[in-house]
Amino acid sequence: MSPVERTDxxxxxxxxxGDRDAYRLLVRRYGDVLHGHALRMTGNTDEAADLVQxxxxxxxxxxxxCREPDRVGAxxxxxxxxxxxxxxxxxxxxxxxxxxxxxxLTSGSDPVxxxxxxxxxxxxxxxxxxxxxxxxEAFVLxxxxxxxxEEIAAVMDLSVASLKMRVHRAREALKGLLxxxx
Amino acid sequence: MKKxxxxxxxxxxxxxxLAREDLEIVDEWxxxxxxxxxxxxxxxxxxxxxxxxxxxxxxxxxxxxxxRFLAWIVLPAPIRVSPLAxxxxxxxxxxxxxxxxxxxxxxxxxxVAGGAVEVVYVQFLLEAPMATSVAVAGDFTxxxxxxxxxxxDGDGVWSGRIPVRPGVHGYMFLVxxxxxxxxxxxxxxxxxxxxxxxxxxxxGTSG
Numbered sequence: 001m002s003p004v005e006r007t008d009x010x011x012x013x014x015x016x017x018g019d020r021d022a023y024r025l026l027v028r029r030y031g032d033v034l035h036g037h038a039l040r041m042t043g044n045t046d047e048a049a050d051l052v053q054x055x056x057x058x059x060x061x062x063x064x065x066c067r068e069p070d071r072v073g074a075x076x077x078x079x080x081x082x083x084x085x086x087x088x089x090x091x092x093x094x095x096x097x098x099x100x101x102x103x104x105l106t107s108g109s110d111p112v113x114x115x116x117x118x119x120x121x122x123x124x125x126x127x128x129x130x131x132x133x134x135x136x137e138a139f140v141l142x143x144x145x146x147x148x149x150e151e152i153a154a155v156m157d158l159s160v161a162s163l164k165m166r167v168h169r170a171r172e173a174l175k176g177l178l179x180x181x182x
Numbered sequence: 183m184k185k186x187x188x189x190x191x192x193x194x195x196x197x198x199x200l201a202r203e204d205l206e207i208v209d210e211w212x213x214x215x216x217x218x219x220x221x222x223x224x225x226x227x228x229x230x231x232x233x234x235x236x237x238x239x240x241x242x243x244x245x246x247x248x249x250r251f252l253a254w255i256v257l258p259a260p261i262r263v264s265p266l267a268x269x270x271x272x273x274x275x276x277x278x279x280x281x282x283x284x285x286x287x288x289x290x291x292x293x294v295a296g297g298a299v300e301v302v303y304v305q306f307l308l309e310a311p312m313a314t315s316v317a318v319a320g321d322f323t324x325x326x327x328x329x330x331x332x333x334x335d336g337d338g339v340w341s342g343r344i345p346v347r348p349g350v351h352g353y354m355f356l357v358x359x360x361x362x363x364x365x366x367x368x369x370x371x372x373x374x375x376x377x378x379x380x381x382x383x384x385x386g387t388s389g
Contacts (some may be wrong), residue, residue, distance in 0.1 A: 020236075020239060020240065021236070023235075023236070023239060024232055024235075024236050027231065027232045027235050027236070028232060031226075031227035031231050031232065032226040032227050034227070035225065035226060035227035035228075035231070036224070036225065036226070039223050039224075039225050040222050040223060043223060045223075045225060045228075048225075049227070049228050049231060052227060052231060053231060053234055053235055053238070056235045057235060057238050057239060058333075058334075060239050060242075061242070061333075062313075062314045064312075065312055065313065065314045065358075066314070075314070078314075078315070078359070079314065079315070082315055082330050085330075086329075086330055089328075120217060120221065121220075121221040124217055124218055124221045125221060128218070140222075143215050143218055143219070144218050144219055144222045146219070149192070157359055157360075164188075164192060167192075168183075168188050171183065171188065171191065171211075172183055174214075175183060178214070
């Protein structure tokens with residue numbers, strides 16, 4: 001069986017049996033998903049990559065504790081999500097607006113509309129950054145990444161009711177924040 | 183915000199079920215949510231990520247020796263301790279747990295009048311070699327597992343420095359997001375009213 005055909009559970013078993021190199025298959029399979037979430041939580045590509053690297057290394061160290069090897073992707077996501085929330089909570093994190101702004105300014109050919117959209121992006125991400133880490137995570141997963149409540153609940157090991165409450169509170173907070181900016 | 187609007191945004195009810203005045207609010211929300219999606223930064227993992235992750239993993243000690251080390255920690259072994267030695271060790275553990283942070287980079291430990299500090303950074307420790315995550319929750323976090331501990335070197339000892347205001351606080355560890363665990367090394371305990379014991383942390387002001 002070629003390496004690409006191995007299931008997640010098989011990869012986990014191989015790694016735990018001593019085939020360290022097999023772990024790179026998990027990095028390839030879940031690197032983009034994890035990085036996308038870290039980027040949307042931090043707004044900074046360098047910080048996102050650093051968090052994803054830490055999550056994968058921690059996942060390797062704790063792989064024997066993964067109780068559902070066929071869902072190792074969700075397990076790695078939870079490790080990353082905890083890192084992201086701690087990072088968002090940290091007062092040392094860098095200013096997100098510059099990264100968002102620079103991305104927005106290169107998005108189109110009309111300088112006026114580009115500047116307007118950059119301002120809107122900055123305003124939106126400042127408001128998102130003012131939420132609690134848990135609210136921000138729930139809102140990003142639901143409304144930015146477009147996942148269903150059931151998907152999020154399965155990945156984050158939370159009840160749908162708890163998630164809905166977080167998203168509802170995030171919406172209420174964002175409404176207030178964006179009205180302040182308007 | 184009306185419950186019906188949340189239900190619509192959650193995909194539970196169609197727009198036809200909403201009152202006319204709510205439709206305008208829903209339109210506004212739809213535009214705003216679309217803005218969030220457009221404003222979201224996109225980007226796959228950088229190509230060097232795999233190489234860096236695998237290089238860091240390759241630098242780790244062999245799993246066999248790590249497993250032997252974990253087994254050494256996990257497997258019970260009889261030890262003999264005199265009451266006097268146990269008392270000295272327990273006192274040391276309490277001091278380590280309540281040791282105020284020195285040189286902490288957090289900024290909300292600003293001094294206030296009288297030389298007291300607003301918060302003290304407390305080093306929390308839990309030996310949990312089989313855990314994948316450990317968080318701390320207490321009355322200082324409204325019992326939310328807000329702060330997660332780290333085990334960066336993979337030795338099974340989870341630790342973290344957490345800001346806590348002076349006072350007497352109950353706390354617990356949350357292992358793997360599901361298992362509430364009493365700190366085995368706390369100096370004091372209190373019943374939580376639900377049949378479990380909370381560890382108790384007492385922090386005095388320095389002023």
